[in-house]
Amino acid sequence: MIVIVKPQASAEQMEHLLERIRQFGLQPMVSTGSERTVVGLLGDERLLPEGALESLPAVEQVMPILKPYKLVSREFKSTDTVIEVRGIPIGGKQIQVIAGPCSVETPEQMRSSAEAVKAAGCRLMRGGAFKPRTSPYTFQGVGDEGLDYFRTAADAVGLPIVTELMDVRKIDLFLEKGVDIIQIGTRNMQNFDLLKEVGRLDVPVILKRGLSATIKEWLMAAEYIAAHGNHRIIFAERGIRTFETAYRNVLDVTAIPVLKRETHLPVIVDPSHAGGKAWLVPQLSKAAIAAGADGLLVESHPCPEEAWCDADQALSPQQLMTLMGDLRKIAEAIGREL
Template identity: 50%
Template sequence: MIVILKQNVKPEQVATFCRELESMGFQINDSKGSDTHILGLIGDTKALSESWLLANPIVDSCRRVSEPYKKANRKFHPDDTVVDVSGVKIGGGNFAVMAGPCSVESEAQIVEVARRVQKSGASLLRGGAFKPRTSPYSFQGLRAEGLELLSKARAATGQPIVTELMSSEHIPLFLQEKVDMIQIGARNMQNFELLKAVGRTNVPVLLKRGLSATLEELVMSAEYIMAEGNPNVVLCERGIRTFETSMRNTLDLAAVPMLKKMTHLPVVIDPSHAAGIAFMVPSLAAAAVAVGADGLMIEVHNDPKNAKSDGAQSLTPDQFDELMDVIRPELEFFGKKLN
């Protein structure tokens, strides 16, 4: 249930009202926007009388919310959430580009790519230290060494780093290396114990949609993170599995406006994993801007032909330069700020 308060209500009146509701067993999600002040009541509200709420002099209106996700729900938080990743803002008109190789392979490789993508306009450096692979015989990443190399690239460029977490056992290592944004990959979207674990950190989370997940399932996974106290969640559409075989996955661009309606969280697009083919990435990136995405995640490798993973979908630094030249005027046209 959401309770909409009247304008210009005194803070002490709100505090008293919240304490009364909390004494009744409800968790309060307090959201004060530019024009509205909303209290989201989380708990079993079936026995809570709407007439009792409306009798309170500070209450303007109230209504019940049927969706199972509460904290992530747009109704609970009408204004867009802006997630701050070590100074880089995502959402609320701020557009962020995350770029870098699928896998961290060496210090020379990750530092070179970091410098090139930063020069082109990428504000965050992506790179895999721990790699989930379909085959157990494929390159699994440099693991702890990979995190150290990402830290060195951050030191060289100042870019915040985004990298995938596969096990809650590795959280202390991620915190030790001060990873700026934790990525939860598509295969772990419904690893609920992992989601709860990252929810107990204050590190921003990039949550990727599962290959066959509905949008509600994606938002419910975000709810797991937020319910543990971490509100800094960015949703990522990275393509879903369909009957089409000419490309790796099918990019669901319609997910962006629908998620914007369902939730207040930022939404970014990963066209590299969606198509799995490098030549398609720039077109899909431009389309992502047009449908209202808050950012892009692009795979860039200095030598794609010899990449240890996903070389076929990786752009060269020169190709990434061209992509950024395309989306800059597009972002200006749609009134978004490249952050």
Template identity: 75%
Template sequence: AYLQNAARPRQLPIVTELMDVRMLEVFLEYDVDVIQIGARNMQNFDLLKEVGKVNKPVILKRGLSATLSEWLMAAEYIAAGGNHNIIFCERGIRTFETAYRNVLDITAIPALKRETHLPVIVDPSHAGGKAWMVPSLALAAVAAGADGLLVEMHPNPCEAWCDADQALTPQELTTLMSSLRGVAAAVGRTL
């Protein structure tokens, strides 16, 4: 209800993460526009089968250590139910590196685009885990052919209840959008 009250007067779509199959009916009741399946649920096959039965776009985030083949096969569980409106979201994978949260696998973008016609978006916020990394990762993703970005923004990141370290301020997001337009134009794309 909170999301509806905030989004509908501004004609914004609602994208929210489904973590438990028992909540699917609530998502449908409140007419969520896009269902997100988080990285930790990428291989929750019962959940994937159920969202495969609904007529809603599904963002499928890559699991923390999932190969591209495993990620594609997870999407097959959704598609097998009849829902082919799947969006892949690269959000970084876990490696031995500890200087940042995850390694953003830029290579996954062209590799997935070669294997499937489905859109590929990138979450640079969760990949680096720090706001100062988000612009560089976002620019690289657009240059590599990403179809979209999930970027966290908060009016005052220090007061954010979660993911405060990776949230951009409104001004930082505005600056990033300007830079993204330049990179997109340089590689023959538009935003």
């Protein structure tokens, strides 16, 4: 950590700063330049409470040197982590497209969804039994029995299932139903009590990026899970909130190579929620794979216009099939497979 001292700081204020630094078990190293005095801190800067030095009268600015995440960082583990889910690798050479409906509706809808997902060549399936909805008056998901419909339909075609957990009180149910990957949604990326609980489980977690979460905050959210013992974490970029109103969110493709450099964990992309429109999904999917994503989360539905939620962003079975063919070509162009 580097502390920049105010030009007008008094000798007494300076002494107080050095004393405080020593109180936290760190060693100050003063370097007096022509325009500014700078104090370097030797020792582990993570010992300092946030804001502890900033509040002192001598201090102009405090600049951290170390990154605040550790277990999830590439420095901690330099090789790519491949997470296996019932034999399906995520984070390796093979790219995984996780498809399925936004929302679990009926056993029949899940059955035909699962068949379409399987037929398109996808190896994992997604679907939500509990839905975070902006309005209290819209469909909130079918709830507990939805997991049964999903489990049954996916088992029939042999697909592992991915579904969103919003409430710590549902964890037992998720374990009982054998959910293969637990998804933590955008709005819960910093629901720290939930992160701690999934950190104690032995189930892989897809951690979606918060709507306006920085890369650093996202890595710290994953660090919460890892610090509680669960190291099987998959990052899912799903678009960020900006000033633009012509589409729902802005898919942040730059996050893909940046995350791949900062962390050893897999990175996937959700083009459906990012763009918010089915017609955008193919181009965004291709961009994500070309930029190095390890997989996708794609919404598909047996009959999109009759979907109970997000009807305008689901792909039809035929569109999903076409997309898989197109993505295969991109995968090959960059030396991967799908």
